[in-house]
Amino acid sequence: PWIVLANYIAVNGMYKDDGEEQSVITVEIETEMKQVNSEGQEILGTKQTTRRFIEGSDVLQNSRSESSFHTLTGNTSVENAKDKLWEVRARRITPTFDEKDTRFVDEVQWRDLYGLEYVENQTFGDVTTIMVRTPATAGALAVKQRKLNCLAWRKIPSRIPGTHYSFTNYNETNSDATLIIRHIALDPTLGNMQESDLDYDSMFTASSLNRTYFGTNQCVFFNHTFDNKDLSAEEMIIAVANSMFSTPYRQGSQLKLNFEQKTDMSKLLFNHRNKIPGSEVRNIRFGTSDNHDGVEFDWTDTSDGATETYQIPYDGSASNPKKIEIVGITSEIQAHMHAWREWQKIQYQNVAVEFDSTAEAAILTLNDRILIADNTRPDTNDGNIVSQNGVTLELSQPFVPDSGEDYTIFIQHFDGSVESLDVGAVNDATHVTVGSPPRLPLVLDADRYARTTYQIVKNSRVRPSAFLVKEIDPKDSYVVSMQATNYDDRFYAHDTDFLTGFFDEISDDTIIFIENWEDLDCPSGQWRLYENPGGFDSTVAFEIQNNIVGIGPAAQGVKHGELDGTNAIWVDLTTNPANTYSISLFYSPRPAVSQLDNQIDIYWDGSLVHTMATDGTNNTETVWETIELSFDAPSSSTTRLKFQSIQGDGVGGLLDDIKVTQIGLKPTYLRSNGDRIFQPDGVSIYRQPA
Structure with a gap:
């Protein structure tokens, strides 16, 4: 060694007591070190000593300690002491005390x-080293197995904004769980996957949808240490995806993500034509699952590392709550969304169905929304469409409507998509008139396998026909066993709580508008025109693009907009004169286009506040710039935000991920002795501290 470290301790303290008062005493300890040969004989010129004092107390009687830290020198130098054999001994210099009484x-x-x-070395490869110095007190020595808790962020590559999924230097991250999934998947000791095995369009679209849907970045956060060596990469990826309300799945060789949200779109329709006859079983539950009357959701508060419990009801009155813990949750907003989704499903998810399907069910993933006709009931109105004459459809099965009832027909097209149309009139038992023509050609030939199927549902029908996929089990090449539970919009009733201001007390910043056009239909490599693009109004059709050759990728997600000609897009925002508002967006000049053609002016309440004009003549793809602005609200309660192109050459600047954030909201609850007092709708609800 180069250094000798010796620890000395007075376990019972260091003092003297004459019966009237306690006094300080001090003991001197000497540590002696000498280099010896293999036979234990001293090598001359190497003996060294160091002395330390253990000082007592005239007040305390707890243990006292001292360490002797000495750098060794050999008979010629410090270097000569390394890798040699040393003998160490210690003695007490201070004589034993002896006083009467x-x-x-x-x-x-x-x-x-x-x-x-x-x-x-400063680093040791794939190892994190933390040095901790703990005084040798009685309490510290009583701990048999020492543990350390700390906050740490792993540095992983971050996506470069504006690139088609290129990644840059290692940065600290907890901001996007999809980056963590990527890192787990590509780590040679974990997932050992290749870049080509990851569907980045799917993964980052799920992240972008999450941010837009909840109105906050906090629902894609993930903070957790995987310290179980027996945990597989698949289990890690599922845990990370679950925290951000998503389901990972493989399609072919690629890993994808599916974000669960409120939706009116169903992926497949199952009726008598694609269900194995006699295989369907339905179970209907009355009351809540397992008689749960609440939810307790555990999450970690990073401010002190403590485990908090989010309770529904807030007052902790539930006698049989369902206890839930999802790893990686360190935000109360994120915990709130998870807890309320679970509680809503406990209340309203009460129908389970199992059946065997034909092979087309294999394209589904967990938590996909599907439509299922109740073939356990004799009054099911479903079948396949025989012929079409404009908006009149001929049905394969007789349909007799109830008097005074309205109906909707669900049509499954050849591509698997499901379309709903209003039933306008019933001409006879096998012919109905729909409100508009189907959006895709119908497959009517009797010799085709995937003929267009339908299901007719009474609008006033209480029993749900929309379901969420819970299990898919291919039995063989032609039959898939399915399990599903009913879908209900009420599962997601609290998903808008952040957007509606319920969390004003947690974050002073509230996103009041966000648009990135990810929800609009525009396939990869193509563009589409929209009269009213997403949340904006427009003077003429606005162009949405998705990775067009010669233009390039979006800044976030996969889609962006082009503002060309003398077009303008605008949105009227509800604002408060007492607040300040920030605007953030990505802007890129269109490649190979001049500065003037790329110019976009920003107007706030009718006033020009910023001009974006960058020359894209020498660019070969998008080069995104981050634009951040801040303004006060006008005296009125409505403020118009407008983006205006100034030159009509049919090309223009590009926009993406436009956000408007309200700054400086006032709290909606008070803190009292650790309790949190919420006042939604004027009713006080008390949440007990965990």
Whole structure:
């Protein structure tokens, strides 16, 4: 070794007591070190000593300690002491105390001896090293197995904004769980996957949809240490995806993500034509699942590392709550969304169905929304469409409507998509008139396998026909066993709580508008025109693009907009004169287009506040710039935000991920002795601290 470290401790303290008062005493300890040969004989010129004092207290009687830290030198140099054999001994220099009628507490123990070397390396490969110094107190020594808790962020590559999924230097991250999934998947000791095995369009679209849907970045956060060596990469990826309300799945060789949200779109329709006859079983539950009357959701508060419990009801009155813990949740907003989704499903998810389907069910993933006709009931109106004459459809099965009832027909097209149309009139038992023509050609030939199927549902029908996929089990090449539970919009009733201001007390910043056009239909490599693009109004059709050759990728997600000609898009925002508002967006000049053609002016309440004009003549793809602005609200309660192109050459600047954030909201609850007092709709609800 180069260094000798010896620890000495007076377990019972260091003092004297004459019966009237306690006094300080001090004991001197000497540590002697000498280099010896293999036979234990001293090598002359190497003996060294160091002395330390253990000082007592005239007040305290707890343990006292001292460490002797000495750098060794050989008979010629410090370097000569390295990798040699050393003998160490210690002795007490201070004589034993002895006074009449006085009690001395001065016993010293030699507790530890370490040989140390200086470490020149700053890093040790794929290992994190934390040095902790703990005083040798009685309490510290009583801990048999020492543990350390700390906050740490792993540095992983971050996506470069504006690139088609290129990644840059290692950065600290907890901001996007999809980046963590990527890192787990590509790590050679974990997932050992290749870049080509990851569907980045799917993964980052799920992240973008999450941010837009909840109105906050906090629902894609993930903070957790996987410290179980027996945990597989698949289990890690599922845990990370679950925290951001998504389901990972494989399609072919690629890993994809499916974000669960409120939706009116169903992926497949199952009726008598694609269900194995006699295989369907339905179970209907009355009351809540397992008689749960609430939810307790555990999450971690990063401010102090404590485990908090989010309770529904807030007052903790539930006698049989469902206890839930999802790893990686360190935001109360994120915990709130998870807890309320679970509670809503406990209340309203009460129908389960199992059946065997034809092979087309294999394209589904967990939590996909599907439509299922109730073939356990004789009054099911479903079948396939025989012929079409404009908006008149001929049905394969007789349909007799109830008097005074309205109906909707669901049509499954050849591509698997499901379309709903209003039933306008019933001409006879097998012919109905729909409100508009189907959006895709119908497959009517009797010799085709995937003929267009339908299901007719009474609008006033209470029993749900929309379901969420819970299990898919292919039995063989032609039959898939399915399990599903009913879908209900009420599952997601609290998903808008952040957007509606319920969390004003947690974050002073509230996103009041966000648009990135990810929800609009525009396939990869193509563009589409929209009269009213997403949340905006427009003077003429606005162009949405998705990775067009010669233009390039979006800044976030996969889609962006082009503002060309003398077009303008605008949105009227509800604002408060007492607040300040920030605007953030991505802007890129269109490649190979001049500065003037790329110019976009920003107007706030009718006033020009910013001009974006960058020359894209020498660019070969999008080069995104981050634009951040801040303004006060006008005296009125409505403010118009407008983007205006100034030159009509049919090309223009590009926009993406436009956000408007309200700054400086006032709290909606008070803190009192650790309790949180919510006041939604004027009703006080008390949440007990965990």
